[in-house]
Amino acid sequence: MSPRLRAIGAFMSFALLLAACGGGGQSPTASAPAGASASAGPSEPAPSEPAAELEDTLTVLCTPQEDWCQVMVARFEEDFGVDTNYVRLSSGEALARLQAGAQAPEFSVWWGGPADGFVAANAEGLLEPYVSPNSEMIPAERKDASGVWTGVYVGALGFCSNTTVLGELGVDVPTSWDDLTDPALDDQIAIAHPASSGTAYTALYTQVIRLGGEDAAIEFAQQVHPNILQYTSSGAAPAEMAGRGEVAVSVVFSHDCVRNIEAGFSDLEVSFPEEGTGYEIGGVALIAGAPEPNAAKAWVDWSLEAETQEIGPNEADSFQLPTNPDAAVHEASVNLDEVTLVEYDFQAAGEAREGLTQRFEDEVVAAPVD
Amino acid sequence: MTASAPVEARAPAARRRRAAIDPALTIALVIAVAFVVVAILLPIASMVGTSLTDDALPVFQRYTFGPQRQILINTVILGVSVALVGTLVGFLFAYVQVRVPLPHLLKRFMHVMALLPIVSPPFALALSAIVLFGRSGIITRDLLGLDFNIYGLPGMVLVMSLSFFPVAYISLSGLMRALDPALDEAATNLGGSRWHTFRRVTLPLLLPGLASGFLLLFVEALADLGNPIVLGGNFQVLASRMYLAIIGQYDLLGGAVLGLLLLVPSLIVYFVHRYYAERASVVSVTGKPSGRPAELTHRPVAILLTLLAIGVSLLVLLMYGTIAWGAFTNLVGVDNTLTTKNFEFVLFGYGLEAVSDTVLLAAIATPLAGVLGVVIAFLVIRGRFWGRLALDFGTMLGVAVPGTVFGIGYLLAFNTPVELLGIPVIPKLTGGAAVLGGAIAIVMVFVVRSVPGGLRSGAAALQQIDPTIEEASVSLGADQATTFRRVVLPLIRPAFLTGLIYSFARSMTAISAIVFLTTPSTRIMTQQILNETNAARFGNALAYCVILIVIVCAAIALLYWIIGSSTRVDRGVAQPAEATLVRST
Numbered sequence: 001m002s003p004r005l006r007a008i009g010a011f012m013s014f015a016l017l018l019a020a021c022g023g024g025g026q027s028p029t030a031s032a033p034a035g036a037s038a039s040a041g042p043s044e045p046a047p048s049e050p051a052a053e054l055e056d057t058l059t060v061l062c063t064p065q066e067d068w069c070q071v072m073v074a075r076f077e078e079d080f081g082v083d084t085n086y087v088r089l090s091s092g093e094a095l096a097r098l099q100a101g102a103q104a105p106e107f108s109v110w111w112g113g114p115a116d117g118f119v120a121a122n123a124e125g126l127l128e129p130y131v132s133p134n135s136e137m138i139p140a141e142r143k144d145a146s147g148v149w150t151g152v153y154v155g156a157l158g159f160c161s162n163t164t165v166l167g168e169l170g171v172d173v174p175t176s177w178d179d180l181t182d183p184a185l186d187d188q189i190a191i192a193h194p195a196s197s198g199t200a201y202t203a204l205y206t207q208v209i210r211l212g213g214e215d216a217a218i219e220f221a222q223q224v225h226p227n228i229l230q231y232t233s234s235g236a237a238p239a240e241m242a243g244r245g246e247v248a249v250s251v252v253f254s255h256d257c258v259r260n261i262e263a264g265f266s267d268l269e270v271s272f273p274e275e276g277t278g279y280e281i282g283g284v285a286l287i288a289g290a291p292e293p294n295a296a297k298a299w300v301d302w303s304l305e306a307e308t309q310e311i312g313p314n315e316a317d318s319f320q321l322p323t324n325p326d327a328a329v330h331e332a333s334v335n336l337d338e339v340t341l342v343e344y345d346f347q348a349a350g351e352a353r354e355g356l357t358q359r360f361e362d363e364v365v366a367a368p369v370d
Numbered sequence: 371m372t373a374s375a376p377v378e379a380r381a382p383a384a385r386r387r388r389a390a391i392d393p394a395l396t397i398a399l400v401i402a403v404a405f406v407v408v409a410i411l412l413p414i415a416s417m418v419g420t421s422l423t424d425d426a427l428p429v430f431q432r433y434t435f436g437p438q439r440q441i442l443i444n445t446v447i448l449g450v451s452v453a454l455v456g457t458l459v460g461f462l463f464a465y466v467q468v469r470v471p472l473p474h475l476l477k478r479f480m481h482v483m484a485l486l487p488i489v490s491p492p493f494a495l496a497l498s499a500i501v502l503f504g505r506s507g508i509i510t511r512d513l514l515g516l517d518f519n520i521y522g523l524p525g526m527v528l529v530m531s532l533s534f535f536p537v538a539y540i541s542l543s544g545l546m547r548a549l550d551p552a553l554d555e556a557a558t559n560l561g562g563s564r565w566h567t568f569r570r571v572t573l574p575l576l577l578p579g580l581a582s583g584f585l586l587l588f589v590e591a592l593a594d595l596g597n598p599i600v601l602g603g604n605f606q607v608l609a610s611r612m613y614l615a616i617i618g619q620y621d622l623l624g625g626a627v628l629g630l631l632l633l634v635p636s637l638i639v640y641f642v643h644r645y646y647a648e649r650a651s652v653v654s655v656t657g658k659p660s661g662r663p664a665e666l667t668h669r670p671v672a673i674l675l676t677l678l679a680i681g682v683s684l685l686v687l688l689m690y691g692t693i694a695w696g697a698f699t700n701l702v703g704v705d706n707t708l709t710t711k712n713f714e715f716v717l718f719g720y721g722l723e724a725v726s727d728t729v730l731l732a733a734i735a736t737p738l739a740g741v742l743g744v745v746i747a748f749l750v751i752r753g754r755f756w757g758r759l760a761l762d763f764g765t766m767l768g769v770a771v772p773g774t775v776f777g778i779g780y781l782l783a784f785n786t787p788v789e790l791l792g793i794p795v796i797p798k799l800t801g802g803a804a805v806l807g808g809a810i811a812i813v814m815v816f817v818v819r820s821v822p823g824g825l826r827s828g829a830a831a832l833q834q835i836d837p838t839i840e841e842a843s844v845s846l847g848a849d850q851a852t853t854f855r856r857v858v859l860p861l862i863r864p865a866f867l868t869g870l871i872y873s874f875a876r877s878m879t880a881i882s883a884i885v886f887l888t889t890p891s892t893r894i895m896t897q898q899i900l901n902e903t904n905a906a907r908f909g910n911a912l913a914y915c916v917i918l919i920v921i922v923c924a925a926i927a928l929l930y931w932i933i934g935s936s937t938r939v940d941r942g943v944a945q946p947a948e949a950t951l952v953r954s955t
Contacts, residue, residue, distance in 0.1 A: 059890050066905060070720055087890045088901065096620030103786065104798065106890055165506075187519055196618030229505075230521050230603045233618065233904050240906030244703055245506030264705045357619070362437035365606065 058295035059106060060086040061094050063113030063198065064153075064282065065236060065259070068316035072111070075311060076302065082295045090234050091117040091198025092357075098126045098287065108290035109299045111152065114198040114280035116205070118149035119350025121285070130286040130297060134304035142281055142323040149283035152303050153312065153320035156272065156279040156339050157203055160239045160257030164267045165248040174249055177210065177220070177273045185227045188248040190238035192231060193365070195357040198280065199235025203251050204360060205349040206278030209342045214356060221364045231365065243268050253280060254334045255319040262317050262332060270334065276342040282320060394851035399755070402746050405821075406764035408796065409814045412788075413779025414771060418633070420782055421626035429627040438611075442631065445592060445607040448526060452591035455531040457584045459682055460538025461576075466679040467539075468546040470672050471665045476680075483683040484540075486690055487533045489922040491879050491896050493596030494915040495529045497908060498692040500601070501703050503528075508692075508703060521603030530597050532686060534590045538583035541647070545579040564668055578646045585643035589636050593772030595882040596896075600903055608632045609882065612774050616886055622782065629775045640770035697912035712913035721914065724893035729921060731809060731894075732877035735816035739873035742817065743824020744866050748854060750825070751832040752840070765825050768818040773882030776818065780811050781886055800887055807891030812884060816877035823876065824869025831865035832858070867933045874925050878918060 058076070062069035066088045077084045089097055091113040098107070098121055110118070110127070121127050131147035142151035159174045166173060171184050180189060192200035207217035229247050232238055238250030239257050243265030250257075257270045284303050290296050302308050306326035312318035313330030321333055329335075420426070432438050463484050467477055487495065503510045503520050510518040519525075549572070557567040598610035608628055615624040696702035700709050715721055749755075750762045784799035799811040835858070843853040859866065881896040888897045895918050902911035 066720075066901070066907075085890045090618075092618045096616070096618060099620040100781070100785070187521075193614065193618065195614055225604075228604065229519070232906075233599070233614070234906075237904055237906040244504075244701075244906075245511075246500070246504055264701050362432070365604070366438045366440055 052294045052297075054080060054082055054298055055292040055295045056083055058082045058084045058292050058299060059108055060084060060299065061097070061107040061110040061287070062086040062088045063091055063094055063111070063117075064088075064312070064320070065256075065316065065318055068112075068312050068318040071311055071316045072303075072308075075308075076299060079302070080295070080298055082292075082298075084295075090192070090196050092194070092196040092201070093233070095121055095126075099124065102126060102289075105287050105289045105291060107287050108292040108296035109284065110287055111284045111299065111303060112282045114202050115144070115149055115151065115283045115346040116201065116349035116353060117198050118144075118283045118285050119347055120353045122148045123351065126288055128286040128288040128290065128293075130300060132297070132301045132304055134301050137306075137326065138304060138323050139325065144283075149285040150300065150304060151281040151323040152284045152309065153282040154279060154323060154336065155253040155255045155282070155320045156334060156336055156341065157199070157206060157251065157277045158254035158257060158334070158339075159271045159273070160242050160250045160252050160254070160260070161269050161271065162242045162245055162248055162267045163269050165242075165245050169248055171248065173269055173271045175271055175274050177207070177275060179273075180227060180249070180251070181220075181223045182227070185248060187227065187229045189224065189227045189250065190229050190232060190241045190247040191251040192235040192238060193233060194360050196233040197235035199253055199256075200231070200251075201349070201353060201357065202253075202278045202280050202344075204356060205352065206276075206342055206344065208349075208352070208356070209278070209344060210276060214352070214359065217356075218359055218363050221360060225364050239268070240265070253320075254339075255321075258319040258332050258334065259317045262319075272339045274340060276340045278344050279336070279341050281323070281346065392850040394849065394854070395749075395753075398745050399749060399753070402742065402749055402761060402765075405742060405817075406761060409818050410764055410767050410771075413776055413783045414633070414767065415779075416783035417626050417629050417775060417779040420623065421630040423623075426623055426627050429624055430631075433627060433631060441606050441608060441611050444523075444605055445609075445632075448523065448530075448598075448605070448607055449588045449591040451523070451527045452530045452534065453584045453588040455527055456535040456587040456591075457538045457580060459531060459535040460540075460583055460587075461542055461580065462675060462679055462682070463535070463539040464542035464546055466675050467543050469665060470676055472676060480679055480683045483686045484536050486686060487536055489875050489879070489926070490690070490693075490919050491596070491899055491915055492533060492594065492881055493529075493600050493899070493903070494693055494912075494919075495533050495689055496525075496597045496600040497903060497911055497915070498689040498696065499525060499529045501692055501696055501908065502689065504703075506703060519603070521601055522605045525601045525603075526597055526605065529601060530591055530594060532682075532689070533594075533597070534587050537586050537590065538580075541583055541586075542576070542579050545576060549575055582643045582646035585639045585646065589640050589643070589770070589772075592632060592636055592639075593774065593882060595774055595885065596900060599900065609772070609774050612778070613885065616778060616781070622778070625778045626782065629772075629778050632772050633775050636772050636775075637767075637770055644766075693912050693915050696908060697916045699909065702908050702912065712909040713917070715910050716913045716917055721895075721898060721910070724895050724898045724914075725917060725921075727809075727893050728878060728895040728918075731813050731892075732816060732874055735813045735820065735877045736870055736873045738813070739817045739820035739877075740824055740866060740870040743821045743869045743873075744828040744859070744862065746821065747825050747828030747832055747865075748858065751829050752837065762825070762829075766822050768820075769822040773815075773819065773880065773884075774886075776815055777883040777886030780815065780883070784811055800889075808887055808889040809892050811887050812892060812894065815883045815887065816873075816880060819880055819883070820869075820873035820876045823872040824866075827865040827868045827872075828862060831862040835861050863933065867929060870933070871926050871929050874929070875922050878922050878925075 060069070060073060062072070069086050069088050073084045073086050076082065087107070094110060094113060095117055098105070098110070101107070102124075110121070118127060127148055129147040132150060135143060135147065135150050138151055142154065144150070161173050163173065165188070169184055169188065171182060174180060191203060194201040194204045204217060204221065207220050208214055211217055211220060229241075232241070236252055236256040238247070239252040239260045241247050242250040243260045245267070254270050254272070257268055261268045284300050286293070286296050286300060304324060306322070306324045309322035309324050309327040312320055313333060319330055319333040321329060321336060433441060463480060466472070467480065499520055500507070502508050503518060503525070505511065505517065505519065507518065507520070510516045553571055553575070554567055557571045558564070562570065593609060595609045595613055598607045599613055602610050608631060612625050612628045612632070615621040615628060697712055698708050698710065699705070700707045700711070716725065746761060746765050750758050781800050784796065787794040787798050788796035797805045799805060799814075800808055839861070840853050840857055843857045844850070848856065879896060881900065884894050885897055885900065888894050895914055899911050899914045902914065
């Protein structure tokens with residue numbers, strides 16, 4: 001530790017020396033992180049206070065598909081007059097980015113992505129509990145009781161298969177997790193990497209629940225591994241790979257498959273594992289030390305409204321189901337009542353995340369193929 | 371050096387004094403050194419420092435002997451394969467270009483095809499490879515009915531060899547033009563067959579050049595981030611693993627360890643390459659070839675080589691054509707209806723911000739890098755001060771060090787304000803709440819990655835100018851700054867122009883460092899292309915590629931028009947910069 005510090009110190013002193021006589025170089029402009037004052041301690045939820053003055057800007061960490069993010073941001077900007085920016089990052093990437101910026105958060109609100117990601121972020125003190133006044137509209141099983149996260153959409157994991165490719169391979173549309181280990185599907189399956197994607201992590205943790213433990217889940221992943229063409233970084237990308245015929249089967253949230261069918265990939269078909277599948281509750285949460293807390297709260301409140309939850313299916317081809325019971329369900333959306341779901345535990349899933357993804361890397365991905 | 375002996379003998383004392391007191395020279399030196407220390411050495415030192423802590427030991431173990439050791443093996447396999455294939459293709463192009471008598475237009479076509487990868491984003495070819503040769507590829511499946519798996523090693527070798535062979539081509543063709551044909555003639559006159567002459571005379575002379583090309587391509591392949599992410603399949607390499615570590619997990623320690631594992635071989639191989647490259651530049655004793663290169667008159671061989679080169683050229687053309695065509699389709703390969711919606715997205719929709727941000731930052735970085743490159747070249751070639759070789763070395767680290775290492779280094783060095791004794795010296799440049807949305811760090815990386823090109827082309831030009839011209843100017847009363855501006859700069863204008871062009875092209879196409887440095891308020895096109903690719907939205911990704919290529923070409927034309935209108939860019943001067951340019955990953 002100390003030699004390293006000394007080395008860096010030496011460099012810095014040299015740098016200072018040069019900066020002092022540099023003159024012509026860039027002069028450091030004063031810019032303290034604006035308004036990042038929140039202490040990381042637990043703050044009491046502030047229900048139904050008169051809305052505080054909104055900040056001029058809002059930066060959203062957005063995890064669903066890019067075009068949904070765009071429409072949401074544009075609409076919020078229009079309705080609230082707040083200059084709104086966003087970055088789309090997959091769930092794991094979003095978590096990573098929040099960790100990176102913990103000292104001076106660049107985002108104020110995190111919208112979308114499986115709730116386990118929010119649980120993992122909260123465990124590191126990256127989120128600020130906020131019980132929105134609109135939260136009472138959301139059923140209890142779709143939100144965190146203490147307001148760490150609140151559900152904004154629901155989606156079930158499924159198989160998204162290219163029927164043409166399957167037909168050529170002589171394989172039926174998969175209806176069980178075990179169908180994924182079929183040797184005929186060699187290099188014909190795509191799924192995202194659980195380290196970067198919430199979708200893939202949901203799929204991995206579903207195996208933990210289904211098979212009763214991490215060891216069994218890893219073993220199952222090892223059995224599927226020879227059939228995997230590529231672990232993508234984004235959770236929804238495998239559906240498009242299947243759509244283009246790069247693979248026969250992809251494991252994605254079913255709404256991402258529907259979205260691609262609507263976009264013109266007509267060979268795609270959604271199916272579900274009959275022994276039970278995992279699901280996500282897409283969450284929204286306030287970020288600890290948010291630079292724009294009031295605008296962020298306004299975003300949370302707004303995102304829970306029925307009308308807002310209809311934006312995705314109607315304007316951005318995003319067919320997740322709403323959490324607000326008053327929101328209309330789009331006809332293309334998958335009816336969850338017809339799907340067997342496992343007893344997914346978001347809290348446990350979030351807590352197991354780091355260890356399980358590391359095991360996945362070491363014991364599944366790193367293993368030489370063939 | 372070309373400095374003549376009498377001058378050396380007469381004036382060293384005076385010159386040393388002048389170098390010390392001339393304020394312009396001192397300021398230039400201070401800025402140059404500050405640049406190298408802050409923008410290059412500090413980030414590298416931060417990364418190396420992080421990776422040498424006690425905590426890092428188990429991580430090293432994990433990647434060298436532990437469960438992840440396959441990544442290192444894969445990286446070496448990929449590096450060697452790409453370097454081998456790329457050097458061979460580069461050699462083929464150079465040989466046909468220099469030695470085979472062909473119509474001028476055909477040679478021109480092959481030359482342009484060989485340079486196209488330089489002005490395009492690094493993984494554009496990967497996208498069109500998937501469209502053409504993928505599982506559902508237009509050629510592999512629709513035309514040939516094959517089930518060819520492009521993901522993994524074969525696809526990466528194909529795409530990366532095509533992306534990087536220009537490096538080998540440029541340096542080898544320069545070398546071949548400089549070869550003294552008299553040697554070949556002598557061998558033939560003494561009764562050697564053509565093949566014997568090639569094997570025993572030409573090839574040994576080219577060997578350092580081939581070795582240097584091979585090593586440079588090896589470093590390129592090691593550093594490339596985009597292609598392994600897009601095409602890697604389950605063939606994980608260091609660079610793509612680093613991306614996952616930082617972007618997917620924010621595992622700075624793991625990233626730093628992987629960075630060191632990538633840095634050490636890259637540095638060794640790069641400087642071995644420099645050694646060979648310098649040997650390659652003195653192939654003939656006289657320095658000037660005594661005639662035009664001998665032409666290959668053996669028809670069957672000439673025809674075979676020409677056909678091969680034309681084949682590769684057509685492949686490049688086909689792949690870039692696919693990029694252009696795919697950008698105008700609805701869902702390329704599935705629904706090929708023509709549409710402009712992808713361009714609307716990029717030019718009038720959400721992508722516009724990325725386009726304008728990228729052009730703006732590259733346009734800021736270009737003159738900075740151009741001027742800095744020439745100034746450092748002047749200091750290194752003409753300066754008389756201790757440590758000028760260190761300055762040269764430090765600047766060249768900008769290309770010798772893989773971009774991913776800079777990305778992580780910048781994150782580690784500048785994510786908090788750099789402080790000394792509690793006084794902030796450099797504000798927070800990366801991540802959230804960074805000054806100007808992280809734009810400064812991005813410009814710094816652009817400059818760092820471009821200056822070496824300008825330095826090499828500037829140095830090559832300066833070495834060809836007799837210093838007595840400058841001395842005359844100083845004798846007539848001009849100070850160093852005026853001499854530099856009024857005498858040196860006009861003389862090395864072609865080199866300066868080359869430096870500018872390559873700075874801009876490199877900045878626009880840079881990805882490996884940038885991926886770690888973009889923020890919500892600063893979007894960069896290559897990063898957006900990667901995002902769109904990761905989400906498998908090829909239409910948007912291809913439209914970005916097309917626009918990026920158009921912008922780079924337009925900027926090159928503009929620079930020629932502004933600066934080069936009266937000066938023809940000297941090919942010989944352009945080459946060193948071209949050779950370093952291609953390391954844009």
